[in-house]
Amino acid sequence: MSVLGLGYLGATQAIVLAEQGHTVLGIDPDPKRVALLQEGHLPFFEPGLKDLLEAARANGRLSFSTEYDERLSSIDVHLLCVGTPAGSADGEVDLSAVFSAGLSLGAFLKENSVVVGRSTVPVGTAEKFKRVLSDASQGITFSLAWNPEFLSEGTALADSLKPDRIVVGAEDDRAVSILRTLYEDQIASGVPFLVMDIATSELVKVASNSFLAMKISYINGVAEVAEKSGASTAKIAEAMGLDPRIGKRFIQNGLGFGGGCLPKDLLGFTRTAEKLQATGLTKLLSAAVEINAQRISAVIEIAKEKMGDLEGRNISVLGIAFKPNTDDSRESAGRYLAMEFSRLGANVSVHDPIASKFSAQDIGVEITSDLGSALASAELVVVATEWPEYAKLYLDSSSSFPERFVIDGRSVIESSAWIDAGWSVIKLGEGQKLYPSQRRY
Ligand code: UGA
Numbered sequence: 001m002s003v004l005g006l007g008y009l010g011a012t013q014a015i016v017l018a019e020q021g022h023t024v025l026g027i028d029p030d031p032k033r034v035a036l037l038q039e040g041h042l043p044f045f046e047p048g049l050k051d052l053l054e055a056a057r058a059n060g061r062l063s064f065s066t067e068y069d070e071r072l073s074s075i076d077v078h079l080l081c082v083g084t085p086a087g088s089a090d091g092e093v094d095l096s097a098v099f100s101a102g103l104s105l106g107a108f109l110k111e112n113s114v115v116v117g118r119s120t121v122p123v124g125t126a127e128k129f130k131r132v133l134s135d136a137s138q139g140i141t142f143s144l145a146w147n148p149e150f151l152s153e154g155t156a157l158a159d160s161l162k163p164d165r166i167v168v169g170a171e172d173d174r175a176v177s178i179l180r181t182l183y184e185d186q187i188a189s190g191v192p193f194l195v196m197d198i199a200t201s202e203l204v205k206v207a208s209n210s211f212l213a214m215k216i217s218y219i220n221g222v223a224e225v226a227e228k229s230g231a232s233t234a235k236i237a238e239a240m241g242l243d244p245r246i247g248k249r250f251i252q253n254g255l256g257f258g259g260g261c262l263p264k265d266l267l268g269f270t271r272t273a274e275k276l277q278a279t280g281l282t283k284l285l286s287a288a289v290e291i292n293a294q295r296i297s298a299v300i301e302i303a304k305e306k307m308g309d310l311e312g313r314n315i316s317v318l319g320i321a322f323k324p325n326t327d328d329s330r331e332s333a334g335r336y337l338a339m340e341f342s343r344l345g346a347n348v349s350v351h352d353p354i355a356s357k358f359s360a361q362d363i364g365v366e367i368t369s370d371l372g373s374a375l376a377s378a379e380l381v382v383v384a385t386e387w388p389e390y391a392k393l394y395l396d397s398s399s400s401f402p403e404r405f406v407i408d409g410r411s412v413i414e415s416s417a418w419i420d421a422g423w424s425v426i427k428l429g430e431g432q433k434l435y436p437s438q439r440r441y
Contacts, residue, residue: 002026002075004101005082006033006064008044008260008328009118009149012156013081014064015049018056020185025071026064037064045327045354048157068101072108077178080117080129081149086264091271093122093264099132106136114178117146120209120265122272123202126169145175146198148205153259154325165192169201206272209265210285215250216257217288220295223253223429233429234411253429255299255333255384255409256292258322263292263331295428296336299407302426303341303380306405311345314401316378319385319410320352320367327355333409334384338365349374353387379404381423386410395421 003014006028014026028034033043040054056062065071072078082097098119105115115133117126126146133142146169151159166183170176176195180187187193196204223233233253241248257263270285307313322332329335334350342348348365350356351374356367368374375381375393379401383390390412399422406418408427415425 001077001079002072002105003079003081004028004105005080005097005119006030006037006043007081007083008046008153008156009151010079010081011037011042011044012046012049012151012160013079013118013149014062015052015056016157016160017079018059018062019052021061023061024056024063025075026062027066027068027072028064029066031066034064034066045325046156047154047325052157068104068108070108072105073110075110076113077182078105078113078115080115080119082119084119084121084264085260086267091267091274093268095121095125095128098125098129102129102132103136106133106138106140109133109137109140109142111140112142112174113140114143114145114175116175116179117144118149120148120205120261121146121202122206122268123199126198126202143170143172143175143178144198145170145179146201147179148201150205150208153328154323162186162189163191165194167201167204168193168195169198170195171198206265206269209262210269210288212250213257213262213266213292214284214288216252216262217291219251219253220256220429221287221291224291224294224298226429227431230431232431252411254295254386254411255337255428256295258330258332258335259326259328260330295409296333296340298428299337299382299409300340300344302407303382303405306424306426307380310341313346313380314378315341315346315348315380315382316374317341317348317350318352318371318374318381318383318390319387320350320363321355321385321387324385324387329355332384335363337382337384339363349377352385353389381406383408383410383412386412393417395423397421 001022001024003010003024003026006026014024018024036043040057042050080101082101085094087094130144148167150163166186168176168179219237222236226233226236237251240246241251266285266289270282273281273285303310317334317338320329320332320334322328322330338348338350342365350365350367351371352367353369356369392414395417404423406423406425411427418425
């Protein structure tokens with residue numbers, strides 16, 4: 001089979017399929033990415049994946065190329081995994097890679113092959129993609145299916161091997177039966193296999209991601225109220241989460257959601273709802289976008305309130321990855337905070353244990369992997385990612401600053417250790433004041 005697009009989704013997909021015994025040709029126009037994969041390196045950090053890549057390369061089942069060429073004409077199943085990033089207009093999705101892959105693949109499409117879209121797309125995209133593919137293949141018969149991917153960064157491998165569900169949008173039984181065979185191990189282990197029409201399958205993905213984003217924004221909205229009422233969001237979420245109808249996951253308050261998926265899909269789905277005049281949903285989703293942005297401004301406001309003018313002040317942001325176990329800093333809280341503090345004239349340093357090695361340093365701020373110096377040089381520390389190393393830190397109590405503040409944006413630090421070392425602690429979502437002697441319940 002072929003995997004078209006070797007970003008996060010495509011590279012993981014190609015490696016996992018090769019591991020499962022398929023012969024896979026991965027294609028991506030980016031020569032750097034392809035060269036890295038050919039040499040056995042991942043273009044991103046993902047736990048556990050590098051070992052599988054090495055194994056797949058060793059058994060010869062996996063090859064990579066920058067070219068759509070004759071090799072494709074002997075392949076029966078093509079998986080479209082290209083990126084669908086945010087477009088230029090607000091909420092618009094850039095689908096150029098989808099259509100360009102369709103054009104390139106069409107020229108080599110084999111009779112009766114199956115093309116499976118895995119990329120996240122706005123509803124109606126598959127229909128347009130099919131037209132592009134039909135025109136480019138000039139009358140070749142093929143089956144199209146859409147099979148959205150639900151893997152999360154940091155747990156991509158486990159999510160691919162044992163997803164919560166397999167969703168298949170199809171127009172004919174042939175595509176369904178090929179996908180049933182492809183996923184036979186997962187289906188045998190009890191993973192639900194849901195078949196539906198293509199438009200419905202496109203919507204399942206964006207509706208799911210938007211719901212997750214809304215859950216996070218809901219608890220962050222509650223956090224605003226808790227902060228002002230002297231209440232604890234952590235305790236509210238703990239109690240709410242015990243209701244199985246609500247569930248414990250995705251109600252962790254803090255700096256909100258980032259990454260390449262939730263922000264883009266929420267905006268994209270808002271745009272779709274707006275275009276289709278689903279006004280209620282548009283409002284609901286727009287509020288989730290607004291609350292997410294508000295969490296960043298809240299931190300800036302707290303910093304100004306505690307420290308006054310931020311010009312020339314020394315601020316360290318801990319964590320630029322949008323969540324732990326990834327080097328991805330797209331739309332991350334750490335990135336937005338560092339840029340905003342820097343715009344306000346502060347001396348900003350950013351620490352990240354992994355993203356410092358990988359991320360493009362395009363935020364105009366130096367990223368360091370030296371946590372000690374990031375702490376020693378700061379009069380304000382903002383914890384923006386819940387990396388486990390931030391939970392327990394060695395804190396030096398000697399300091400040249402008259403006052404030092406830490407804002408915990410992810411409920412990760414051990415407050416008492418910071419307080420003992422002379423820091424004032426502010427935990428987002430916690431209205432209760434933290435003093436060393438205060439009894440906590
Ligand atoms: C998300 C979805 O969770 C996946 O199901 C989906 O397949 C994927 O997008 C995709 O579309 O490809 P991912 O982007 O890897 O996965 O990240 P999440 O684990 O969803 O986390 C997103 C953000 O929400 C992170 O910044 C995280 O810190 C934040 N978050 C998460 C919270 O602020 N609170 C929570 O309770 C949970």
